[in-house]
Amino acid sequence: MKVVLIGLLALLSSACSQSAVTAAVEPETDEQKTLYAIGIALSQQLQVFGLSEEELEYIKAGIADGVMQRPMKVEMEVYGPKIKELADARVAVVSQRQAEASKEMIETAAAQPGAVTTESGAIVVPVTEGSGPMPKASDTVKVHYHGTLTDGTVFDSSVERGTPATFPLANVIKCWTEGVQKIKVGGKSRLVCPADVAYGDRGAPPNIKPGATLLFEVELIEIVN
Numbered sequence: 002m003k004v005v006l007i008g009l010l011a012l013l014s015s016a017c018s019q020s021a022v023t024a025a026v027e028p029e030t031d032e033q034k035t036l037y038a039i040g041i042a043l044s045q046q047l048q049v050f051g052l053s054e055e056e057l058e059y060i061k062a063g064i065a066d067g068v069m070q071r072p073m074k075v076e077m078e079v080y081g082p083k084i085k086e087l088a089d090a091r092v093a094v095v096s097q098r099q100a101e102a103s104k105e106m107i108e109t110a111a112a113q114p115g116a117v118t119t120e121s122g123a124i125v126v127p128v129t130e131g132s133g134p135m136p137k138a139s140d141t142v143k144v145h146y147h148g149t150l151t152d153g154t155v156f157d158s159s160v161e162r163g164t165p166a167t168f169p170l171a172n173v174i175k176c177w178t179e180g181v182q183k184i185k186v187g188g189k190s191r192l193v194c195p196a197d198v199a200y201g202d203r204g205a206p207p208n209i210k211p212g213a214t215l216l217f218e219v220e221l222i223e224i225v226n
Contacts, residue, residue: 045207050091096202096212103151103195103214110193119179124193131188131221136170138178141225143167147218156208156215165222174199181219189220 028037052060066073110116110124117125136142145165148157159166170178176194184190194215196202204211 048206049088051095092202092211095210099210099212106151107193107195107214117183121175121179121198122195123176123180123198125180125183126191128191129189131185133186135185136182136224138170138182141167141169142181143222143225145220145222149216151214167225181221184221186221186223192217192219
């Protein structure tokens with residue numbers, strides 16, 4: 002992570018070397034908009050730190066000094082390795098908060114009539130009973146799904162795109178691998194996916210925070226031959 006973050010910070014230099022310019026910048030040309038898009042894309046790599054405005058100023062200062070080859074205010078041999086330590090500490094805090102915030106909701110879902118909790122902790126709550134077979138972990142399935150965070154924010158939805166998704170059950174998060182096996186073709190279920198069976202402490206930036214519990218409504222359309 003240390004090498005990646007140092008490289009990303011360096012690439013952000015043109016957009017962040019002067020705070021006043023950064024605050025007022027309004028991209029107009031295609032090239033300016035592309036450069037701005039680079040900044041947005043790279044900023045997503047920094048979301049793990051949960052930076053405040055004040056902390057971001059220190060990052061901008063480091064970028065400016067590094068790119069302009071001015072004297073460094075810290076020894077990179079000492080503080081470079083601390084980047085990962087800081088990232089890990091910030092992730093742990095966010096992950097713990099997410100777990101605490103989701104605990105009651107997970108317990109409530111598990112207690113719903115007909116709910117099944119898989120061996121790994123995924124919760125499957127039937128919505129509509131299907132009449133076909135249930136897939137195996139080695140199968141490829143065609144589904145319609147709607148994925149939200151616990152606050153209702155939609156992060157992914159084949160329903161909104163209007164196109165079902167097809168994928169091997171072995172190549173998705175464990176909650177899906179185990180949960181979809183509990184759905185019959187033609188049926189629909191809600192999947193409650195605690196972090197341990199979703200994206201864990203790493204999350205899936207920028208939309209899914211470390212430790213996030215994910216909610217899905219999944220309709221199993223068919224098992225693909």
